[in-house]
Amino acid sequence: MARRVLLIEDEPNIIEAISFILTRDGWTVHTHEDGETAAERVRKLPPDLVILDVMLPGRSGFDILQDLRGNAATKDIPVMMLTARGQAKDREMAMQLGATHFMTKPFSNAEVLENVRALVGA
Amino acid sequence: MLHRSQPGKRIRARRLEQGLSQKDLASAIGISASYLNLIEHGRRRIGAALLADVAQALEVPVGRLTGAGDAAVLQVLQERDGAEGTAEAFVEGFPSWAAAMADQDQQIAELKGRVTELTDRMAHDPILSGALHQVLSTVTSIRSTASILVEGAGDAEWEARFHQNIHADSLRLAEVSQALVTYLEGPDDSLSVGPAEEAAIFLDRCGHRVPEIEAGGEADLSSLSAGGKAAVQGWLRQYKADAAAMPLERFDRASRVAGYDPAALAAEFSVPMVAAMRRLAQLPSGVGHPDIGMVICDAAGAIVYLKPIDGLAVPRAGGACPLWPVFEALSQPGRPLRRVVSLPTAEAPRLTAYACATPYGPVGYDAVPLMQSAMLVVADAPTQLPHVVGPGCGGCPVQECAARRDEIRL
Numbered sequence: 001m002a003r004r005v006l007l008i009e010d011e012p013n014i015i016e017a018i019s020f021i022l023t024r025d026g027w028t029v030h031t032h033e034d035g036e037t038a039a040e041r042v043r044k045l046p047p048d049l050v051i052l053d054v055m056l057p058g059r060s061g062f063d064i065l066q067d068l069r070g071n072a073a074t075k076d077i078p079v080m081m082l083t084a085r086g087q088a089k090d091r092e093m094a095m096q097l098g099a100t101h102f103m104t105k106p107f108s109n110a111e112v113l114e115n116v117r118a119l120v121g122a
Numbered sequence: 123m124l125h126r127s128q129p130g131k132r133i134r135a136r137r138l139e140q141g142l143s144q145k146d147l148a149s150a151i152g153i154s155a156s157y158l159n160l161i162e163h164g165r166r167r168i169g170a171a172l173l174a175d176v177a178q179a180l181e182v183p184v185g186r187l188t189g190a191g192d193a194a195v196l197q198v199l200q201e202r203d204g205a206e207g208t209a210e211a212f213v214e215g216f217p218s219w220a221a222a223m224a225d226q227d228q229q230i231a232e233l234k235g236r237v238t239e240l241t242d243r244m245a246h247d248p249i250l251s252g253a254l255h256q257v258l259s260t261v262t263s264i265r266s267t268a269s270i271l272v273e274g275a276g277d278a279e280w281e282a283r284f285h286q287n288i289h290a291d292s293l294r295l296a297e298v299s300q301a302l303v304t305y306l307e308g309p310d311d312s313l314s315v316g317p318a319e320e321a322a323i324f325l326d327r328c329g330h331r332v333p334e335i336e337a338g339g340e341a342d343l344s345s346l347s348a349g350g351k352a353a354v355q356g357w358l359r360q361y362k363a364d365a366a367a368m369p370l371e372r373f374d375r376a377s378r379v380a381g382y383d384p385a386a387l388a389a390e391f392s393v394p395m396v397a398a399m400r401r402l403a404q405l406p407s408g409v410g411h412p413d414i415g416m417v418i419c420d421a422a423g424a425i426v427y428l429k430p431i432d433g434l435a436v437p438r439a440g441g442a443c444p445l446w447p448v449f450e451a452l453s454q455p456g457r458p459l460r461r462v463v464s465l466p467t468a469e470a471p472r473l474t475a476y477a478c479a480t481p482y483g484p485v486g487y488d489a490v491p492l493m494q495s496a497m498l499v500v501a502d503a504p505t506q507l508p509h510v511v512g513p514g515c516g517g518c519p520v521q522e523c524a525a526r527r528d529e530i531r532l
Contacts, residue, residue, distance in 0.1 A: 011259045014262055106261040
């Protein structure tokens with residue numbers, strides 16, 4: 001069975017592009033745009049990897065990450081955070097809260113693929 | 123969109139591509155970083171000779187910096203990640219999209235540079251934060267979509283869809299970047315260059331030192347207007363007097379021994395402390411001295427002289443943070459201060475600041491004494507905990523500050 005990625009991001013064209021390259025690479029891609037209900041979506045799926053944007057409508061990516069790490073069912077799922085370039089504090093916060101990895105926008109498709117493969121393969 | 127009349131933007135974009143700082147490039151072509159900054163922002167014209175030097179240092183043909191030779195589209199696309207071999211086919215197949223994408227690439231490089239500069243402000247200014255988040259999201263989307271198109275999506279329907287997305291993103295990026303530029307550059311661009319600003323630019327360009335005077339000769343002022351020459355005369359007279367009282371070779375050695383302490387050097391050379399400060403700010407760069415900046419203000423807090431360095435965020439035009447020691451010294455004339463200071467961001471360098479306020483001008487019975495305060499800042503990486511000083515309230519992240527000017531205080 002294809003491994004599952006849940007992409008939590010609110011920018012439609014980014015969702016489309018990342019979904020396309022991951023699907024082409026053999027992943028099953030689920031997407032979710034709302035911060036408020038994101039943690040619940042992760043619990044219901046649950047995916048092999050979560051890609052989580054920091055800035056989401058409803059609830060920040062940091063809050064969602066904290067929820068995921070505090071729940072037995074989701075605490076071990078690798079989470080790759082998407083942060084804005086140069087926001088050192090965001091990166092520190094993401095790592096403190098238990099993110100597995102972070103990527104800074106704007107990233108390249110090659111970076112996305114490389115990191116997704118490394119995080120789930122590991 | 124970039125215009126042919128704006129080589130500054132192209133220089134900046136290319137410099138960032140090369141991973142060079144303004145300081146790196148400026149020193150490679152023999153001008154000061156602040157002058158390069160003015161050129162990059164289109165506030166100074168660049169002559170043909172200097173442009174040729176820049177092009178050589180950035181390893182590009184001059185045409186690429188002036189916008190001529192727009193076969194550059196192909197070059198730009200070839201420089202994209204993973205575009206080798208497919209770029210030519212893309213340019214042939216979709217010439218107008220390819221041109222749009224090349225333009226976007228340059229726009230992206232330029233915006234990336236701006237984003238890097240504004241990182242610290244970004245977290246604390248809601249307007250900037252919102253706009254930059256949009257820029258980054260759009261740039262991310264464009265980069266990802268363009269990359270898929272360059273490699274080929276393998277399906278006509280998908281390709282049409284991605285073309286549509288990239289078009290929508292480019293419109294959004296244009297709109298957001300226009301709004302950003304208006305927000306960031308609005309008030310400053312309307313300032314015209316008066317003699318004082320011309321003189322300040324001249325000093326920034328020469329790095330606030332005149333090798334000809336050090337060698338016993340005269341400064342070359344041929345690039346200045348009559349007003350600019352007049353504005354710089356006082357500084358040059360003082361420079362000559364300081365150079366005579368503190369000859370370079372001996373002062374260079376002594377400053378290293380004294381750890382750049384202006385009070386110690388003033389004692390050694392029997393000069394006022396402010397003279398030793400001025401001379402320290404004239405030390406040559408690139409021979410092992412730390413970066414040294416200097417500010418002089420009058421009793422009203424107006425900045426009358428500024429030699430900027432990284433971390434010395436005192437705006438020439440006013441609105442400076444009153445916590446800088448240069449202003450503190452005004453309340454204790456004649457008493458030298460030494461403070462370790464730093465801007466309130468993780469990346470800001472710690473600086474050792476020396477300040478002292480002294481009277482100047484003629485003295486007279488019952489006349490109001492004219493005071494000025496001078497501050498030298500030395501980037502010598504002190505280890506003590508710093509006094510936090512701000513870049514001015516507008517860009518300052520410290521909200522709980524008694525010195526804030528956000529409201530009327532009676």
